[in-house]
Amino acid sequence: MRQKVTLKMLSLELGLSISTVSKSLKNDPEISQATIERVRKLAKERNYKPNALAVSLKSNKTRSIGVIIPDILNNFFAKVLLGIEIEASKNNYKIITSISNESFEKEKEYLDMLSYNGVDGFILAVSQEAQTKGEFDHFNEVLKDDIPIVMFDRVADDVYCDKVIVDDKKGAGDAVDKLINSGCKRIGVVSTIQKLSVGKERYEGVERRIKSYEKETKILKLKKTKDYEEQIADFVKDNNYDGIIGLDETAAVSAVNAANILGLKVPEKLSVIGFTNGILSRHSYPKLTTVSQHGRRMGSLAAKILIDKLELRAERYLPETKVIKTSIIERGTTSN
Amino acid sequence: MRQKVTLKMLSLELGLSISTVSKSLKNDPEISQATIERVRKLAKERNYKPNALAVSLKSNKTRSIGVIIPDILNNFFAKVLLGIEIEASKNNYKIITSISNESFEKEKEYLDMLSYNGVDGFILAVSQEAQTKGEFDHFNEVLKDDIPIVMFDRVADDVYCDKVIVDDKKGAGDAVDKLINSGCKRIGVVSTIQKLSVGKERYEGVERRIKSYEKETKILKLKKTKDYEEQIADFVKDNNYDGIIGLDETAAVSAVNAANILGLKVPEKLSVIGFTNGILSRHSYPKLTTVSQHGRRMGSLAAKILIDKLELRAERYLPETKVIKTSIIERGTTSN
């Protein structure tokens, strides 16, 4: 750690007391203008910066935010992280990034460790394991200690905290509309995320909308044991689909590639629409039409909410749930 | 922040002094076994955890590592971050993640802010701007203050610190070999990263190896103003290439897609090999053969080096540069 300039050093050099120096730097009206200027001048010269650790110890605030992410290799989460980071840095907050790797244990551990002495609040997406197990006590414990949490994307309904989610059901419905308008008659769904709440949510949205067209659909839950492309190719062939909705980016891109295997032209013979407007979607061939969750915006919004709560703690208002609207990014796997 | 159990509380409850309690928790031999046990028992009951802030203030160590990454949306960096996080968490270090977004100013700002009072050391990849400008003083300042830095992937030769790099030149040579062995006669290079040291390094490696086969090559620097695919398609057609080396993942995947535009079968008519074994490579069609940098390993190695240095500060050994060997991941865009 850097050899620091302290208040003590400044006070010694100026022949003033530590407290006078401290007050001067805060422009305390008690102090004469002349002194304030002398102090500030030297402080600037010496490049004085307060010791954040000492300030934190005193104030019980660290100006840091714990971010717990299930999977950093997932482009969506990377986007959210970026959004959080930008907003935090704007407000002079640091972020401590932890990766739960979808594990309940790790999530709990991080929550525990960081809440104890490290962060003023959390931003997180619930791990898959916690979600399947329905274990949410670890969140409530943190909240009980008055450390705010903002959940995004994957949230726990039973936990009473701020949330930022996406209207997945509606987005899924829009995806159906898009395919229907592209002229699709038979639409199938493929997914690698049916264990997650978002996956279920999206499928529900698809199903409902499909029904409104008096049609039916089926879902293919992709298995890791076999090539996604092949599973999808079989699925499309067997059901004679001309439209595929991929509930996550991987599934959707795999569907596009499956068309290649089958020799089906996209979008002429097979239309595809995916979720998550990530890097994969922009680099498939043809480029994928997707329902965008606006991950970055989601991240910055979550950070904004948390920081607001942290700063104007005074009136502790009630938790709110913000819903981000999805939008369809039209590219080459659907036609108009 | 959580309502904490402090040493003071324990000491009050036990009728002992604070220091006795403190020592007991450290199993100090000065303290009687009986007392130690009493103290530990209560501490466990009360779920006592030392206040990290106070410990940090005292010890001048924060057990946190500043990680500065140029671009978190880049899958390679995400992988490295994952490697760092895992290793750090194993050693009970926190990581503070900052994203320079390739900007020199941001990089400097983060370095400054975190070095002043926040982290024990840094792990970073140099931003593009700093690299093109050749501005490295901000790193030296930090080092001067005795805060260790470990650079990875994108390093600054002039800065005297630990480094973890990849043998890009050799990897590039291997890529050439691979294409030649696949039967390629005319090999072209495409890249989106020619401003970066890694880009230059890789191109040099390609050029040299190509020469050893008494062949020639050219490089296409992709411009953001136009579709990558189209630029590459023209490049391939004009030069009649049957092999393409993409110096980064985006360029390589775009080359595969360009083949689609040209109606060239991959790998029969056009072989492609890329760098960075990321998510894009696994989801192109056909799946991309790549030179892997082993990002995750890189991250964990960097973290290991830093933590080692931090913990056994005693013998301050000289900075070292570790070279990670690349390896070729064979997939569908090359033949044997």
Added chain:
DNA sequence: GTGAAAGCGCTAACAC
């Protein structure tokens, strides 16, 4: 208008 003193929670040298 300036300074002394206490205290945030912990550690460690030193006393008893």
Added chain:
DNA sequence: GTGTTAGCGCTTTCAC
């Protein structure tokens, strides 16, 4: 074997 004390760097109340 246990306790006292000083101090990490800062803020803040209270005294002068």
